[in-house]
Amino acid sequence: MAEDKKKELDPDEKARLRAGFELEWRGELRKALPAKERMKIARKKMPERPPDVRNRDFKEVNLGLTPEMAQEEARRCLDCANPQCVTGCPVSIDIPGFVKLIEAGRFLEAAWKLKETNSLPAICGRVCPQESQCEEVCALKKATGVSVGIGNLERFAADFERGSGSLEIPPLPPPSGKKAAIIGAGPAGLTVAGDLAKLGHKVTIFEALHESGGVLIYGIPEFRLPKAILKAEVEYLRRLGVEIRTSFVVGLTATIEDLRADGYEAFFIGSGAGLPNFMKIPGENLVGVYSANEYLTRVNLMRAYAFPEYDTPVMKAKTAAVIGGGNVAMDSVRTAKRLGAERAVIVYRRSPTEMPARIEEIHHAEEEGIEFQLLTTPVRYFGDEYGHVRAMECQKMGLGEPDASGRRRPIPIEGSEYTMDVDLVVCAIGQSPNPLIPQTTPGLKVGKWGNVEVDWTTMATDIPGIYAGGDIVRGGATVILAMGDARIAAAQMDKYLKGLR
Amino acid sequence: MPKILERRRLVPNLHLIEIEAPEVARKCRPGQFVIVMPDEKGERIPLSIADWDAGKGSVTAVFLVVGTSTRKLAALEAGAEVPVFVGPLGRASEIAQFGTVVLAAGCFGIGALWPVARALKATGNRVVALLDAKADYLVYWKDRYLSVCDKVAFSSRDYALGSKEFVPGPLEALLKAETPVARVIAVGCTYLMYASSQATRPLGIKTIVSLNPIMVDGTGMCGSCRCTAGGKTKFACVDGPDFDGHEVDWDELFTRRKSYFDDEIRSLCQWEERELP
Numbered sequence: 001m002a003e004d005k006k007k008e009l010d011p012d013e014k015a016r017l018r019a020g021f022e023l024e025w026r027g028e029l030r031k032a033l034p035a036k037e038r039m040k041i042a043r044k045k046m047p048e049r050p051p052d053v054r055n056r057d058f059k060e061v062n063l064g065l066t067p068e069m070a071q072e073e074a075r076r077c078l079d080c081a082n083p084q085c086v087t088g089c090p091v092s093i094d095i096p097g098f099v100k101l102i103e104a105g106r107f108l109e110a111a112w113k114l115k116e117t118n119s120l121p122a123i124c125g126r127v128c129p130q131e132s133q134c135e136e137v138c139a140l141k142k143a144t145g146v147s148v149g150i151g152n153l154e155r156f157a158a159d160f161e162r163g164s165g166s167l168e169i170p171p172l173p174p175p176s177g178k179k180a181a182i183i184g185a186g187p188a189g190l191t192v193a194g195d196l197a198k199l200g201h202k203v204t205i206f207e208a209l210h211e212s213g214g215v216l217i218y219g220i221p222e223f224r225l226p227k228a229i230l231k232a233e234v235e236y237l238r239r240l241g242v243e244i245r246t247s248f249v250v251g252l253t254a255t256i257e258d259l260r261a262d263g264y265e266a267f268f269i270g271s272g273a274g275l276p277n278f279m280k281i282p283g284e285n286l287v288g289v290y291s292a293n294e295y296l297t298r299v300n301l302m303r304a305y306a307f308p309e310y311d312t313p314v315m316k317a318k319t320a321a322v323i324g325g326g327n328v329a330m331d332s333v334r335t336a337k338r339l340g341a342e343r344a345v346i347v348y349r350r351s352p353t354e355m356p357a358r359i360e361e362i363h364h365a366e367e368e369g370i371e372f373q374l375l376t377t378p379v380r381y382f383g384d385e386y387g388h389v390r391a392m393e394c395q396k397m398g399l400g401e402p403d404a405s406g407r408r409r410p411i412p413i414e415g416s417e418y419t420m421d422v423d424l425v426v427c428a429i430g431q432s433p434n435p436l437i438p439q440t441t442p443g444l445k446v447g448k449w450g451n452v453e454v455d456w457t458t459m460a461t462d463i464p465g466i467y468a469g470g471d472i473v474r475g476g477a478t479v480i481l482a483m484g485d486a487r488i489a490a491a492q493m494d495k496y497l498k499g500l501r
Numbered sequence: 502m503p504k505i506l507e508r509r510r511l512v513p514n515l516h517l518i519e520i521e522a523p524e525v526a527r528k529c530r531p532g533q534f535v536i537v538m539p540d541e542k543g544e545r546i547p548l549s550i551a552d553w554d555a556g557k558g559s560v561t562a563v564f565l566v567v568g569t570s571t572r573k574l575a576a577l578e579a580g581a582e583v584p585v586f587v588g589p590l591g592r593a594s595e596i597a598q599f600g601t602v603v604l605a606a607g608c609f610g611i612g613a614l615w616p617v618a619r620a621l622k623a624t625g626n627r628v629v630a631l632l633d634a635k636a637d638y639l640v641y642w643k644d645r646y647l648s649v650c651d652k653v654a655f656s657s658r659d660y661a662l663g664s665k666e667f668v669p670g671p672l673e674a675l676l677k678a679e680t681p682v683a684r685v686i687a688v689g690c691t692y693l694m695y696a697s698s699q700a701t702r703p704l705g706i707k708t709i710v711s712l713n714p715i716m717v718d719g720t721g722m723c724g725s726c727r728c729t730a731g732g733k734t735k736f737a738c739v740d741g742p743d744f745d746g747h748e749v750d751w752d753e754l755f756t757r758r759k760s761y762f763d764d765e766i767r768s769l770c771q772w773e774e775r776e777l778p
Binding site for chain 1: 543544569570586588589723725739752756757761765771
C-alpha cells in the first residue's frame with residue numbers, strides 16, 4: 001500500500017500553476033510587500049474554545065480565522081515561483097492561487113479556486129494532516145521554521161463561501177447518457193461522485209449506512225467536524241444531480257453484476273476500511289471493550305451522547321483507556337472525556353515522535369486533560385463477576401530498530417507489567433478493508449491484507465470499468481489520500497465512459 | 502423511505518411487520534436478517550427475515566417487543582415509513598439434502614425458521630419441527646409449519662400442547678424417535694439455542710444456531726456482535742448469524758447480550774413516561 005507524500009506534478013498542473021503565478025494582480029501583490037517583510041509576520045493562531053469548557057460538550061473546538069486574520073496569514077505566503085506546497089498535496093490544490101485570493105480579499109473566488117481540485121475543502125481544512133503534507137514542504141517553513149497556515153486558510157475560504165449562502169453550481173455539460181455507480185459515500189466516493197457529475201455523467205452513490213459521509217459521519221466527532229458542514233457538502237452534490245441511495249449494501253442488496261444489469265457502466269469501490277482490528281489478547285470480548293469503530297459510531301452516527309433522547313446507549317466510564325496513537329484514538333479518548341470520564345488515557349506502544357495522529361489533535365487532547373501512557377501496551381484485560389472489564393495488565397515497551405513503516409519497533413520489557421483499573425477500553429489500533437465487495441465480486445483481485453488491488457496510476461482494478469480508491473485499497477489511511485485516489489479514478493472513469501459506444 | 506405494508510400482533514408481545522423493500526426481497530435467502538430503525542432517534546435493530554415476496558416486493562419479519570426501539574416499531578401501523586430497512590444481511594443458512602432435520606423454534610425464531618423449513622422441505626429433507634412457547638396461545642404459524650413439515654411437535658409450560666417441559670426434554674424425545682437425525686437447527690431466545698445445543702452434544706448431532714448478539718451497523722464495521730466460536734472471535738453479522746452450537750462460547754454470548762441492561766431499562770422508562778403519561 002503506497003504512501004505517497006511528495007509527488008511530481010504533471011506538465012498540465014505545472015502550466016496551470018505558472019499561469020496563475022504570472023497573472024498581473026499576483027505580480028502586483030508580490031511587489032506590494034517584499035518577502036522579507038512577509039517573513040516577519042507571525043503565524044495567526046487558530047482561535048479555540050477553552051479546553052476546560054470544550055471537553056464537556058461536543059461543539060467544535062476550533063472557531064476559525066476572522067477575515068482580518070486570514071488576510072494577514074495569507075500575506076505570509078511568499079507566492080513562490082515553484083511552489084513546493086502543491087507537491088505535498090495529494091489532490092494538487094493550487095495553494096498559492098487560493099491563498100493570494102484571500103490576501104486580495106477575494107474570499108469567494110478563493111473558495112472556487114479550491115473547488116477546482118478539491119470538492120470538500122471545508123472538510124479537508126479541518127481534518128487533513130497539513131503539517132506532514134503541504135505545510136511540511138512550505139518554503140516559509142524552510143526559511144523561518146513556521147509554515148503558512150494553509151489548512152486554516154482552506155477552512156476559512158470554504159466556511160466563508162458556505163456562510164455567504166452562495167454555493168454556486170458550476171455550469172454542467174449536457175448529459176453524457178452514461179451511468180456510474182459509486183459504492184460508499186465516504187470521502188473517496190463523494191469526491192468521485194462530484195467530479196463525474198460535473199462531467200455530465202449520471203451518478204448514483206450506494207451507501208450501506210443510513211447517512212452519507214462514511215468515516216466523516218460515523219468516525220470523526222462533531223467537535224472536530226460538525227455534521228452541518230458535511231450535510232452542506234452532501235447537499236451540494238445532490239444539487240449537482242448526484243443520487244444517493246442510503247441503506248443499500250452493495251454485495252448484499254445488489255451485487256456489482258446486478259448493478260451492471262441495471263445499466264451502470266462504470267463503478268468506483270470506495271467501501272473503506274470498515275473492519276476493526278483487535279489485538280487478540282485475553283479478555284478482549286469483555287463487556288466494556290469496544291472497537292473504536294463501534295464506540296465512535298454509537299456516539300457520532302447514532303447520537304448516543306444524547307441517550308436516552310436517542311435510543312442507542314454507550315457506556316460511560318470513570319477511567320477510559322484508549323489503545324492506539326492515531327487520529328481515531330485521539331477522537332475516541334476525547335469523546336470519552338466529553339462523556340464524563342474522570343480519567344481518559346491514551347495507551348500507545350511507541351513514543352510521541354511515532355504517534356501517527358495530527359499534531360493539533362495530540363495538542364488539543366493534552367490541553368483537554370487527556371493522560372498519555374506511552375511506550376505501553378495492554379497484554380490482558382480482567383473482568384468482574386458480570387463480565388464487565390475492570391482492569392488491564394500493561395507492559396512497558398522499549399524501542400528497537402525502525403520497521404517497515406520507518407518507525408522504531410516497540411520491544412516488550414520483561415518484568416515491567418503493571419495493572420491499571422479501567423472500566424472502558426477502546427481499541428483504536430486500525431482497521432482492515434471491508435471484505436463484502438471482494439467476496440461478492442468474482443474476479444476482483446485482492447492483496448494479502450484484503451485490500452482491493454489497483455493500478456496506482458489509474459486506480460483501475462483488473463475488471464474493466466471497475467475502479468477503487470481510499471481505504472479499501474490503502475487499508476486505513478487519511479481522508480485526503482482517499483480523495484487523491486478518487487480524483488485519479490474519476491478522470492479515468494470519465495475517459496472509460498466516454499470511450500464506450 | 503421504506504413503507505410498512507402490514508404490522509400486526511401475532512400473539513402477545515410478538516409482532517409481524519411486512520415492509521415494502523423490493524430490492525431486499527429479490528435477494529433474501531433463508532437465515533438472513535435485516536436491520537431496521539423505527540424512527541430517526543431509534544436504535545438499529547437486527548430482525549431475522551421470516552418471509553418475503555419477490556413479486557410483491559415485500560419482506561416480513563417477526564419480532565419480540567423488548568426495549569424502546571421494538572416498542573416503537575410495534576406502535577407503527579400500515580402506511581407508516583421507517584427511516585432504515587437494510588438487508589438482506591449475514592450469510593444464508595446452509596440448505597442441502599441432509600436427511601432428517603429437526604428444527605427447534607421458539608419466540609421470534611418460529612418466524613425466523615419458517616423460510617428454513619420451507620427450503621429444507623423443497624430440497625428433499627424430512628423436516629420435523631418442535632415449536633416451543635410459554636403457553637399454547639403463544640404459538641403462531643402452526644398451519645404454515647404443518648403445511649411443509651413431516652411432523653410438528655409442541656412444547657409449552659402449560660400442558661395445553663401435551664407437554665410442560667422446556668425444549669431439551671421434548672427435543673431429546675424427538676431425536677430418539679427420528680433417529681438418525683442429520684442436523685438440528687435451533688432458533689429463538691439464547692437459552693433455547695443453548696439448551697438445544699447441550700441436548701445434542703452428547704448425541705453428536707450437528708446443531709446450527711442463529712446467534713443474536715447486539716449489533717450496530719450489521720455489515721462487519723463495528724464488532725459489537727463479536728462472539729467466540731471454535732475458540733476464535735467471529736462477527737455474527739458477517740461470519741454468521743448461523744454457527745455450530747457446539748462451538749459457541751455461550752457464557753460470553755449471554756454476558757455480552759446484557760451489556761446495556763441498565764440503559765435499556767432507563768430508556769424504556771423514559772419512553773413510557775413520554776408516551777404513556
